[in-house]
Amino acid sequence: MAQADTRQSGSVYLSKQLQALQADASQNPAQLWVLRGQDLWQTQCASCHGELVTLKKAVARYPKLNAQGALVNLEDQLAHLAKQGARALLQDEVLALSAALYDAAKGEPIGTTVVQPYYDQGAQLWHTRMGRINLACVHCHEQKVGRQMRADTISQAHPTGFPIYRLSWQTIGSLERRLRACYSGVQAPLPPEGGTELRALELFLKVRAQGMPLEGASIRR
Numbered sequence: 001m002a003q004a005d006t007r008q009s010g011s012v013y014l015s016k017q018l019q020a021l022q023a024d025a026s027q028n029p030a031q032l033w034v035l036r037g038q039d040l041w042q043t044q045c046a047s048c049h050g051e052l053v054t055l056k057k058a059v060a061r062y063p064k065l066n067a068q069g070a071l072v073n074l075e076d077q078l079a080h081l082a083k084q085g086a087r088a089l090l091q092d093e094v095l096a097l098s099a100a101l102y103d104a105a106k107g108e109p110i111g112t113t114v115v116q117p118y119y120d121q122g123a124q125l126w127h128t129r130m131g132r133i134n135l136a137c138v139h140c141h142e143q144k145v146g147r148q149m150r151a152d153t154i155s156q157a158h159p160t161g162f163p164i165y166r167l168s169w170q171t172i173g174s175l176e177r178r179l180r181a182c183y184s185g186v187q188a189p190l191p192p193e194g195g196t197e198l199r200a201l202e203l204f205l206k207v208r209a210q211g212m213p214l215e216g217a218s219i220r221r
């Protein structure tokens with residue numbers, strides 16, 4: 001008999017109030033970025049691509065190797081495409097388009113596949129103690145799941161609900177930003193934005209969450 005799937009989205013670990021905010025599209029602040037991304041899509045992308053949903057399978061497969069052989073996530077791909085276009089997209093526009101694309105891919109199972117050697121690097125980082133607190137990802141996100149840490153309940157760290165509108169940020173942020181927040185939580189030096197370390201971790205997390213449905217831009221505390 002197949003083992004039961006005990007993986008759970010981060011939204012399961014939210015307070016009831018935040019779950020209600022998440023469910024109410026008229027109040028959910030993440031929705032502002034989705035709408036803005038949809039507008040950008042209509043004016044700058046739809047002429048070639050058609051509807052956003054046509055990219056949902058592609059969205060669910062990041063991070064992956066690009067044509068140049070580099071491991072990229074969706075935001076890297078968007079920033080890169082924008083450079084080839086008439087005008088560079090601002091970081092905020094990249095996040096808006098990411099929110100709109102992940103929204104269109106809601107329900108799509110994560111289809112990221114192992115890319116070596118990055119997957120092994122990510123798995124190793126997952127188990128490596130770091131920072132003054134000297135804990136690895138695995139210690140919190142597998143061994144302390146459900147425990148309180150400050151005002152958060154520690155989740156299993158499945159990246160199904162990104163980008164996230166985090167109330168403590170008062171804005172939307174990528175998975176990369178959330179991962180850097182975990183480094184700072186254990187008082188470890190922050191890995192560089194866009195660097196191999198964070199992309200390898202994202203790859204590892206997405207493969208670990210393979211088959212789980214994407215949930216679109218989500219609220220976090």
Ligand code: HEC
Nearest residue numbers: 010135136137140149152153154155157158178182186201
């Ligand atoms: C000291 C405990 C701790 C460590 C170590 C830690 N995190 Fe976290 N992490 C948290 C807390 C607390 C949150 C916010 C609540 C939640 O979603 O789990 C969080 C959130 C996350 C989330 C967002 C989940 C969601 O649905 O919003 C991801 C992904 C994540 N961590 C990955 C990692 C990775 C990868 C590492 C190792 C590089 C790591 N964390 C190390 C405590 C930790």
Ligand code: HEC
Nearest residue numbers: 040041044045046047048049055058059077078081082097
């Ligand atoms: C001039 C036509 C054109 C425009 C405008 C355009 N794209 Fe593309 N886009 C393409 C082509 C061609 C590809 C490559 C298709 C492929 O992957 O084979 C592509 C690929 C992509 C991919 C990668 C898909 C994958 O398979 O991973 C994404 C994401 C994307 N475009 C997003 C956008 C966004 C967002 C915009 C607007 C800011 C945009 N594109 C504007 C033509 C265009």
